[in-house]
Structure formats: structure tokens, C-alpha cells
Amino acid sequence: MFEDKNQGRTPISQLGEFGLIDHLTKHIEIKHTSTIHGIGDDAAVIAPEEGMQQVVTTDMLVEGVHFDLGYMPLKHLGYKAVMVNLSDVYAMNATAKQITVSMAVSNRFPVEALEELYNGIQTAARLYNVDIIGGDTTSSTSGLVISITALGEVGKDEVTYRSGAQENDLLVVTGDLGAAYLGLQVLEREKQVFQANPNAQPELDNYTYLVERQLKPEARKDIPKLLKELEVVPTAMIDISDGLSSEVIHICKNSKVGCNLYEDKIPLDPQVISTCEEFELDSTTIALSGGEDYELLFTVKMEDFPKIKANPNLTVIGHITNEKEGMHLVTRANTKIPLVARGWNALTEEDS
Amino acid sequence: MFEDKNQGRTPISQLGEFGLIDHLTKHIEIKHTSTIHGIGDDAAVIAPEEGMQQVVTTDMLVEGVHFDLGYMPLKHLGYKAVMVNLSDVYAMNATAKQITVSMAVSNRFPVEALEELYNGIQTAARLYNVDIIGGDTTSSTSGLVISITALGEVGKDEVTYRSGAQENDLLVVTGDLGAAYLGLQVLEREKQVFQANPNAQPELDNYTYLVERQLKPEARKDIPKLLKELEVVPTAMIDISDGLSSEVIHICKNSKVGCNLYEDKIPLDPQVISTCEEFELDSTTIALSGGEDYELLFTVKMEDFPKIKANPNLTVIGHITNEKEGMHLVTRANTKIPLVARGWNALTEEDS
Numbered sequence: 001m002f003e004d005k006n007q008g009r010t011p012i013s014q015l016g017e018f019g020l021i022d023h024l025t026k027h028i029e030i031k032h033t034s035t036i037h038g039i040g041d042d043a044a045v046i047a048p049e050e051g052m053q054q055v056v057t058t059d060m061l062v063e064g065v066h067f068d069l070g071y072m073p074l075k076h077l078g079y080k081a082v083m084v085n086l087s088d089v090y091a092m093n094a095t096a097k098q099i100t101v102s103m104a105v106s107n108r109f110p111v112e113a114l115e116e117l118y119n120g121i122q123t124a125a126r127l128y129n130v131d132i133i134g135g136d137t138t139s140s141t142s143g144l145v146i147s148i149t150a151l152g153e154v155g156k157d158e159v160t161y162r163s164g165a166q167e168n169d170l171l172v173v174t175g176d177l178g179a180a181y182l183g184l185q186v187l188e189r190e191k192q193v194f195q196a197n198p199n200a201q202p203e204l205d206n207y208t209y210l211v212e213r214q215l216k217p218e219a220r221k222d223i224p225k226l227l228k229e230l231e232v233v234p235t236a237m238i239d240i241s242d243g244l245s246s247e248v249i250h251i252c253k254n255s256k257v258g259c260n261l262y263e264d265k266i267p268l269d270p271q272v273i274s275t276c277e278e279f280e281l282d283s284t285t286i287a288l289s290g291g292e293d294y295e296l297l298f299t300v301k302m303e304d305f306p307k308i309k310a311n312p313n314l315t316v317i318g319h320i321t322n323e324k325e326g327m328h329l330v331t332r333a334n335t336k337i338p339l340v341a342r343g344w345n346a347l348t349e350e351d352s
Numbered sequence: 353m354f355e356d357k358n359q360g361r362t363p364i365s366q367l368g369e370f371g372l373i374d375h376l377t378k379h380i381e382i383k384h385t386s387t388i389h390g391i392g393d394d395a396a397v398i399a400p401e402e403g404m405q406q407v408v409t410t411d412m413l414v415e416g417v418h419f420d421l422g423y424m425p426l427k428h429l430g431y432k433a434v435m436v437n438l439s440d441v442y443a444m445n446a447t448a449k450q451i452t453v454s455m456a457v458s459n460r461f462p463v464e465a466l467e468e469l470y471n472g473i474q475t476a477a478r479l480y481n482v483d484i485i486g487g488d489t490t491s492s493t494s495g496l497v498i499s500i501t502a503l504g505e506v507g508k509d510e511v512t513y514r515s516g517a518q519e520n521d522l523l524v525v526t527g528d529l530g531a532a533y534l535g536l537q538v539l540e541r542e543k544q545v546f547q548a549n550p551n552a553q554p555e556l557d558n559y560t561y562l563v564e565r566q567l568k569p570e571a572r573k574d575i576p577k578l579l580k581e582l583e584v585v586p587t588a589m590i591d592i593s594d595g596l597s598s599e600v601i602h603i604c605k606n607s608k609v610g611c612n613l614y615e616d617k618i619p620l621d622p623q624v625i626s627t628c629e630e631f632e633l634d635s636t637t638i639a640l641s642g643g644e645d646y647e648l649l650f651t652v653k654m655e656d657f658p659k660i661k662a663n664p665n666l667t668v669i670g671h672i673t674n675e676k677e678g679m680h681l682v683t684r685a686n687t688k689i690p691l692v693a694r695g696w697n698a699l700t701e702e703d704s
């Protein structure tokens with residue numbers, strides 16, 4: 001499982017830079033009418049629908065920092081690199097339309113490996129209905145770096161910032177939390193077992209959901225659509241990439257409000273609960289600080305509660321308070337403890 | 353000259369990822385009315401002017417591949433990283449409006465070094481009137497990687513692709529060619545002198561134009577504006593990043609035409625001519641294959657010749673022929689030799 005079984009070993013130099021880009025992008029099709037011109041010129045050209053605003057976001061993934069090719073298959077990596085960006089588009093309540101993809105790759109990767117990576121990117125683009133409109137492929141002196149920029153469209157009355165939450169709004173989260181982080185712990189453990197004994201078979205049967213959430217996260221494309229159907233415009237929204245507490249704090253600080261977040265309301269998958277027990281970890285801590293779930297956190301006016309309450313995708317986990325009251329977690333024992341951001345942080349982790 | 357004289361050595365970890373981004377971006381101002389929201393949310397929001405098309409381009413610069421910090425000051429690097437992208441926007445006959453900036457940086461850089469880099473990026477943004485609307489700053493396990501995406505606007509009747517050149521069109525180039533490549537040769541030579549004797553002073557007085565073209569290239573922001581004033585819409589356009597011959601071939605192949613390019617018409621700066629003599633290089637070869645000039649190459653209808661002929665920024669260097677006639681350089685001796693692309697190519701160069 002942890003080994004690259006690629007048979008083909010065509011060196012990148014055999015194609016050259018232009019040849020490689022042509023080779024990787026030749027099957028790319030344009031689907032949106034708003035994409036006037038994709039790959040193949042100095043720039044792509046798009047014609048946004050009149051009256052719509054455009055959202056633009058960019059995220060970079062670096063080998064050894066954001067991913068470990070020891071257990072992250074290249075196809076999954078490509079898929080995830082797209083998800084990370086689309087998640088930011090959906091967090092603006094927008095529809096994702098286009099992406100550009102830049103990669104720096106070292107010569108240690110054969111062309112076949114980059115095909116796998118691009119395959120994951122194209123699969124994500126197809127499933128999420130976004131056009132790949134441009135990019136850059138260059139060499140790297142060491143690791144692999146992927147930088148994606150995503151573009152989306154949103155009506156100007158629907159665009160949702162982090163800053164619009166108001167007192168008494170409800171705090172809502174999609175899906176469940178903590179699984180992606182636990183998936184990483186499981187993979188790290190199996191990697192160590194494998195390194196100690198290369199004949200060992202990974203034992204992942206009890207962790208399928210966790211591992212999938214880590215290796216193949218899905219951005220919540222359905223949520224902006226669902227909110228439109230429910231006729232709800234959130235007052236604030238953010239995606240959960242760094243852990244729930246960090247994102248709640250972002251919304252509160254940007255909106256100049258406080259909040260009460262209820263421990264017993266935080267949605268957890270049964271596999272998260274059982275694996276936390278096995279690993280002797282506190283499941284609330286994992287949900288608050290785990291990160292990489294790519295769920296959405298948003299606030300809605302109290303009056304919108306009837307519209308969302310029956311939806312299994314949405315869980316009300318707290319409410320917004322006055323700024324002076326601060327940001328708190330209300331525990332199962334009904335004590336209030338201040339929320340702290342202990343999100344996954346690529347730059348400080350290096351020194352920890 | 354070749355040493356980093358930075359006094360400050362604040363480690364990145366002292367600020368953390370969020371702190372670093374805040375620190376670097378706190379002075380960024382938004383100038384365009386079309387930029388609704390810049391840095392600080394999941395995505396930036398822009399509202400393109402109605403009826404205008406948007407162009408999107410992205411370019412990645414990798415340490416050890418595209419730049420050598422041994423002679424490239426970080427401020428210049430930041431400036432150049434913006435230019436490389438804006439040049440692609442102008443090559444679509446568009447006005448640049450916004451950029452996003454992503455960087456992967458290793459811990460060996462102190463915060464002060466990144467301030468220098470960002471200073472160059474902000475200087476470029478200010479001078480070229482583009483808003484910095486987003487980005488990502490992350491750690492790297494080794495070198496420095498900068499990925500910039502640029503956005504621009506263009507009227508749908510003015511957007512200029514590589515593919516519109518037609519038989520009998522004139523082939524026009526802006527500025528002069530070959531200087532940036534020679535600047536690199538001069539800097540490489542001085543670096544070797546410096547490495548052999550760290551007390552040696554670099555001798556750059558005779559090469560000021562060349563070195564400046566390499567270290568601080570300027571994208572041709574003035575050209576789309578000039579063309580509009582002259583009421584000329586080019587039939588095809590491309591920016592010269594890989595050398596003139598490579599770009600001429602791109603236009604011809606995309607437009608399915610041939611061309612005759614006249615050696616004696618290629619614009620060269622006197623410093624290029626004298627330095628080519630000193631280095632025993634053929635100046636035509638340097639202009640054809642040197643790259644990194646970031647001038648624009650375009651084609652116009654013959655009837656537009658009177659509008660452009662008096663302009664000192666523009667030089668007619670050839671004309672478009674039927675595809676069957678092929679792509680040729682007509683030498684000073686009036687012989688026709690086939691054009692070949694020997695542009696600067698990051699991926700194949702590694703193996704050469």
C-alpha cells in the first residue's frame with residue numbers, strides 16, 4: 001500500500017517543459033459557457049455572468065509540510081489540492097467555476113507520476129464541475145509544490161464573509177468533525193509499522209472513514225446550493241481547515257462578537273469516538289483542533305432556524321453573543337471555558 | 353553586493369503562520385473599485401466591470417531554477433515575480449487589476465527577508481496599479497517558491513490571442529531584445545569572480561542596462577494603452593519570456609501561418625551589441641533565444657502600419673506568410689534559414 005507501484009518511468013526531460021504541459025493538459029475540456037478560453041495562451045479568458053461577483057482564492061501545498069507521499073497517493077493528492085481551494089469558494093457561498101494549477105516538480109518524478117497527480121486534479125474538476133483554465137509546470141530542486149487558484153461566482157446579495165455574524169445568530173456546522181485528523185494519526189502509525197517491518201500489512205479496516213476523510217476530503221459543494229434552496233443567506237461563513245475552535249474565533253473576531261459553543265452538540269462520527277478511545281484522545285479536543293475536515297461553519301439569523309433544523313447535513317452547535325461576553329466552550333458538565341485556537345499551523349509546527 | 357546584509361533576524365516561528373501573513377499584508381491597500389474585498393476572508397471578491405472579459409494567468413518561480421538568491425536581491429525577486437505575471441495579462445491586450453501571491457518559505461529566511469520580498473511585490477503592485485487581493489504563505493522544507501496569479505480586464509472586442517495572425521500581417525516587437533539574458537551572463541560571471549575572491553568588487557558599470565533588465569524587468573503596461581490610443585487591435589499577441597524565435601513560432605503555430613523575420617530589423621540596445629562582442633556571442637542568437645525580456649510581440653493588419661510606424665516603442669521585424677511557406681529568419685546576407693525554438697526551458701535545461 002505504501003509503495004509507488006508505478007511501472008512506467010518516462011523521465012520528464014524526454015518531453016521537456018512545453019511537451020509535459022501539453023501531455024498533461026491535452027484531455028482537458030471546457031464546460032462552462034463563462035470560460036471563453038482555457039489553457040494555451042498567455043492567459044485564460046472568462047466572461048463572468050452579468051451582475052455576479054467573482055471570488056478568487058489560492059492555496060499552496062508543499063511536500064513534507066502539507067503531505068507525505070509515503071502514504072498519500074499522487075492521485076489523491078491532486079484531488080485534495082483542488083478540494084482545499086474549492087472549499088474556500090463554497091465558504092463564500094459561491095459556485096466554483098474555474099481553477100488554475102501550478103506545480104513545481106523534481107526530476108525524481110517520472111511522467112507517469114505526474115499523470116497520476118493530474119488525473120486526481122482532473123477527476124476533482126470533473127466531479128465538482130470546474131474548468132481547468134491554466135497553470136504552470138516547472139522543475140523544482142527538491143520537493144513537490146502545488147499551487148491552485150480557484151474562481152467562483154456569487155450573487156452580490158448572497159456573498160458571505162466571515163464578518164457578518166450578529167448577536168443571537170445560531171452557529172451551524174456541516175457534516176462531522178475530527179475524522180481527517182484522526183485519519184492522519186492512523187496513517188502515521190501504520191507508516192511506522194511498515195517502516196519497522198516492510199512485510200506488515202496495514203490494518204485500516206476499522207478506520208476506513210477516517211482515512212478517507214484524510215486522503216480524499218470532499219469540499220461542501222452541496223451547501224451553497226442547499227442554502228439557496230432553503231432560502232437562507234448565512235450572516236457569516238468560513239471553511240474548517242484549521243480546526244473548529246480556530247474558525248469560530250475567526251468568525252467572532254471578524255464579526256466583533258462573542259459566542260457560546262456547546263460541547264455536546266459537536267457532531268462526531270462513531271469511528272471518531274471509538275478511535276479517540278483507542279488512541280486515548282479527547283474527542284472534543286480533536287474536533288476543536290484537528291483541522292482538514294473541510295466542512296463549513298456558518299451563522300444564521302435565529303428566525304432561519306425552522307428552515308435548517310430538520311436537515312441532517314446541518315447541526316446547530318452554539319450561538320453568537322455580545323463581544324464582551326467572550327468566546328466560550330460550554331462543556332458537558334456545563335462549565336464555560338474560553339475557546340483557544342490551537343489549529344494546525346504549518347509554520348509553527350516545524351519548531352514544536 | 354552579493355551578500356545579504358540584513359541585520360534583523362526575527363525567526364518566522366516567532367510570528368506563526370497567521371501572524372506572518374498579517375504582518376506582511378497589513379499595509380496593503382485596495383485601489384480598484386472592482387475589488388470588493390481583498391485579503392482576510394476565505395476568498396477575495398471582485399466585481400468585474402459589466403461587459404468586460406476577465407483574463408487569468410499564473411506563474412511560479414522556484415529557487416535554484418528561476419532565480420539565484422546569490423545575486424537576486426529579495427526585493428527585486430518580488431518585483432520580478434509580479435512582472436512575469438503582468439506581462440501575460442498585457443499580452444492579452446488587457447489591463448491588469450488584481451494579483452494573489454502564494455509563497456513557500458523555509459525557516460532559514462528571517463521575517464526581515466520576507467519583508468524585503470513583500471516590499472518588492474507591493475512596489476510592483478503600486479507602480480502597476482494592481483491590488484494584492486489574496487495569497488497563502490506557508491513553510492517549505494527547502495527553497496523559496498513564489499506563485500502569483502494575475503487577473504485583468506479587457507473588452508471582448510479587444511482581447512488578443514496568439515491565434516489570430518493572418519497572411520500579410522506585420523510582425524511587431526516592443527522595446528529591444530536580448531539584454532535580460534546577457535545581464536544574467538554578466539551576473540553569473542561576477543558571481544564566479546566573487547566566489548573565487550570574496551573581496552573582489554563586481555564590475556558592472558558597462559552593463560547597467562543589461563543587469564537592470566535581468567534583475568528588474570518591467571512589463572509593458574503601456575502597450576495595451578498605446579494600442580488603444582492608436583486605435584489598433586493586434587490580430588495576435590504574446591509576451592517574450594522564452595526568446596523571440598520561440599514566441600514567433602507560438603504565434604505562427606497557433607495561427608496556422610508562416611512568417612519571414614528579418615535579422616537586420618531586430619531591435620538591439622548598443623550595450624547588447626558591445627557585450628555580445630566582448631563575450632563572443634552572436635547578438636541575433638541572443639535576441640532569438642535569450643528570453644526574459646518581457647517585451648510584447650504582436651501582429652497587425654498591413655493597413656494599420658501608418659498608425660504604428662512612427663512610434664519609437666514599436667519595431668516592425670517581419671511579416672506573416674502562408675503556412676506552407678514555413679517560418680524563416682531572413683539573414684543580413686539575405687539567406688532564409690528555418691526558425692527553431694531554442695528558448696530557455698527550465699525542465700530540459702537540467703539535463704543539458
